[in-house]
Amino acid sequence: MNRLERVVTGIQGLDEILKGGLVAGASYVIQGRPGSGKSIMANQIAFNHVRGGGRVLFATMLSETHERMFQFFSTLDFFDRSCIGDQVQYLSAFDTMEGEGLDEVVRLLRREISRQKASLLVVDGLLNARSRAETPIDTKKFIAELQGHAAFAGCTVIFLTSARLEDGSPEHTMVDGVLDLHEEEIGSRTIRRLALRKTRGSGALPGFHEFTISDAGITVFPRLETLYRDPSVGATYRFGHQRVTSGVASLDAMIENGLPESSTTLLMGPSGVGKTSISLNFLAACTSEAPGLMFSFYEPPERLQLKAGALGLDLAGRIDQGALHMHWQPTTELRLDEVGLKLLALVQQHGIKRLVIDSLGAIARFALPQGRLIEYFSALLNELRTQGVTVLATWELRDMFGADIAAPAPELSSMVDNLILLRFVEAEAEIKRVLSILKVRDSLYDPSLREMVIDNSGIELKKAFKDMVKVLSGSAMPSIQP
Numbered sequence: 001m002n003r004l005e006r007v008v009t010g011i012q013g014l015d016e017i018l019k020g021g022l023v024a025g026a027s028y029v030i031q032g033r034p035g036s037g038k039s040i041m042a043n044q045i046a047f048n049h050v051r052g053g054g055r056v057l058f059a060t061m062l063s064e065t066h067e068r069m070f071q072f073f074s075t076l077d078f079f080d081r082s083c084i085g086d087q088v089q090y091l092s093a094f095d096t097m098e099g100e101g102l103d104e105v106v107r108l109l110r111r112e113i114s115r116q117k118a119s120l121l122v123v124d125g126l127l128n129a130r131s132r133a134e135t136p137i138d139t140k141k142f143i144a145e146l147q148g149h150a151a152f153a154g155c156t157v158i159f160l161t162s163a164r165l166e167d168g169s170p171e172h173t174m175v176d177g178v179l180d181l182h183e184e185e186i187g188s189r190t191i192r193r194l195a196l197r198k199t200r201g202s203g204a205l206p207g208f209h210e211f212t213i214s215d216a217g218i219t220v221f222p223r224l225e226t227l228y229r230d231p232s233v234g235a236t237y238r239f240g241h242q243r244v245t246s247g248v249a250s251l252d253a254m255i256e257n258g259l260p261e262s263s264t265t266l267l268m269g270p271s272g273v274g275k276t277s278i279s280l281n282f283l284a285a286c287t288s289e290a291p292g293l294m295f296s297f298y299e300p301p302e303r304l305q306l307k308a309g310a311l312g313l314d315l316a317g318r319i320d321q322g323a324l325h326m327h328w329q330p331t332t333e334l335r336l337d338e339v340g341l342k343l344l345a346l347v348q349q350h351g352i353k354r355l356v357i358d359s360l361g362a363i364a365r366f367a368l369p370q371g372r373l374i375e376y377f378s379a380l381l382n383e384l385r386t387q388g389v390t391v392l393a394t395w396e397l398r399d400m401f402g403a404d405i406a407a408p409a410p411e412l413s414s415m416v417d418n419l420i421l422l423r424f425v426e427a428e429a430e431i432k433r434v435l436s437i438l439k440v441r442d443s444l445y446d447p448s449l450r451e452m453v454i455d456n457s458g459i460e461l462k463k464a465f466k467d468m469v470k471v472l473s474g475s476a477m478p479s480i481q482p
Contacts, residue, residue, distance in 0.1 A: 010048025269422030
């Protein structure tokens with residue numbers, strides 16, 4: 001199969017969406033209203049292209065001076081003033097367009113492409129060129145002639161426009177690809193998204209993808225369910241061939257000596273019931289050969305180490321050995337895909353085999369809209385499974401007592417391999433913790449209710465509630481009333 005030569009953009013996430021980058025010698029439109037990030041994206045691609053050995057001609061058909069543009073971009077990490085005038089040549093075609101028309105602009109750019117030996121041409125101000133054209137045919141002619149000269153010289157072209165062009169517009173019909181940048185207001189937040197509306201002769205990840213603008217420039221976060229629609233190259237689906245200790249001996253005894261390898265276990269329960277305590281025991285069993293990762297949202301590493309110490313667990317020693325890694329992700333204004341990609345990057349970077357996600361509910365809060373959660377979690381958990389990671393995840397239930405137990409999210413409980421419920425129960429004038437295994441996929445397990453006792457020696461699951469009913473309702477009663 002022939003593979004098209006690519007021009008790497010160097011923008012994190014964008015090359016993944018483009019399946020390797022822009023097609024060399026092709027032409028693209030980047031469109032979006034003022035402030036959407038078009039100029040930043042184009043300049044970031046330009047300076048990254050220079051670092052890869054390319055040469056760039058950046059032509060503007062706007063009245064704004066280049067020096068004013070440099071002032072704004074000088075605050076961004078990718079900007080390198082030393083490249084200007086050599087590897088990156090900025091050229092104003094505004095006066096030529098106004099005084100002599102589009103045909104002369106084409107001739108000017110053709111000469112400069114040849115003189116600069118440019119391998120990338122950026123034309124900023126396509127809307128002005130469109131307004132200067134007398135008919136749509138003139139717009140097509142302008143684009144076609146530029147494309148022809150650029151392709152002959154082995155030059156890739158990017159047009160920038162602040163107009164939201166329709167699919168049937170002259171610009172859309174002539175170019176090979178269209179990137180649409182826009183902002184959406186959701187509640188008190190503004191979300192930046194991009195979409196590829198056209199990719200001629202090249203595959204791409206469909207749909208909308210979020211991006212941010214920071215001092216580093218633009219960072220794109222491909223939608224996880226499209227990026228990991230299929231398992232990673234070289235990864236194989238694994239499940240249940242080996243057993244992995246939960247770190248709690250009495251829990252292992254209930255599930256045939258441990259959790260199935262590469263499975264996902266969901267711990268559900270209210271705050272304070274012991275989900276994190278079980279998770280810390282799970283991580284305490286990690287080794288240098290099978291490293292562990294705590295990916296938490298509510299408690300920083302220092303606090304978790306103190307909590308582990310109170311349970312008699314030495315997490316600090318495992319951290320020093322490189323067997324355990326801890327990442328705290330505060331629940332601020334993050335993007336759903338940003339969190340998932342960060343998690344997978346840490347797993348791959350450290351070769352993680354034991355993973356605690358505390359909690360899936362915190363990740364769900366980042367979903368805008370909420371409707372894509374199932375596809376997202378499915379892609380995330382499947383990718384972790386193919387990487388041979390055994391996952392212990394938590395989900396907090398709102399009600400501390402009560403007979404109703406709501407599923408954490410539609411279909412999520414059926415998506416995980418193992419399901420464990422933790423509850424508080426009032427029994428014999430005391431508040432006790434009760435653990436119940438609801439599901440272990442493709443494995444036998446002990447379904448009896450166990451009292452979970454947590455003290456400075458660790459966690460113990462004791463047989464209890466034998467002669468009681470309505471335990472999971474939170475108010476246990478003797479099975480035989482006096």
